[in-house]
Amino acid sequence: MSSERRPGRDRDDEGRARNARPRDGLGQPLPYGAPGVARQPxxxxxxxxxxxxxxxxxxxxxxxxxxxxxxEDAWKSAPEEQRELWRGLAQTAVGLTHAARGNATGGARLLRRGADAVDAWPGAAPAGLDVAAVVGWARALADRVERRGGPVDAAACAPRLV
Incomplete structure (x- = not known):
């Protein structure tokens, strides 16, 4: 495969492919020129x-x-022993994203996968994270979206982390 850049393809300052389309509050791409929600650095x-x-x-x-x-930033920068916890939390957030977009199957799957990773955390979690509450929330929401479908209201369904 050629390493040449395709014309018109969005790139970041290092030349990596990066979609520059604006995004909505659930991270879905919008048409170029549409007002979007600022992305997280x-x-x-x-x-x-x-x-x-x-x-x-x-x-x-x-x-x-x-x-x-x-x-995801925490997952990538945390000490090795904490990475699975942060990865699990990232998966629960993506699960909520999918459920809010109306993807009940994907949302439930990611909520459960994230809950399992968070549940595996031994001992006291950093920053006062309430592991049991996050796990319970994720599993209950997974059950709900499987039973009722979606989309869900992401803000109304948000977990309490501490």
Whole structure:
């Protein structure tokens, strides 16, 4: 495959393919030129407390896709022993995103996968994360979207992280 860049393809400053289309509050692409919701900056290193606070604010605002990006930053930058916890939290946020978009099957699957990863966390979680509450929320929402379908209201269904 050629390493040449295709004309007209969106690229970041390092030349990686990056879709520059605006996105809505659930991360879905909008037409070029449409007003969108600002994306979360990638690669931000935050403390555990900053991660939880920022993700909670985004979840409360009905922006679980953006909360997922915050959790993903933590997953990539956390100490090795914490990475599965943050990855699980990112999966629950993506599960809520899918449920809010009306994808009940994908939403339930990701909510359960994330819940299992978070549930595997041993001991006290960083930043006061309430592991049991997050796991219970994710599994209950997975059951709900499987029974009733979607979409769900992301803000109304947001979990309490602490």
């Amino acid at each position: 990638e690669g931000v290193v935050r403390t555990a407390a900053q991660t939880v606070a920022e993700a909670q604010a985004l979840l409360d605002a009905g922006r679980p896709f953006h909360a997922h990006e915050v959790f």
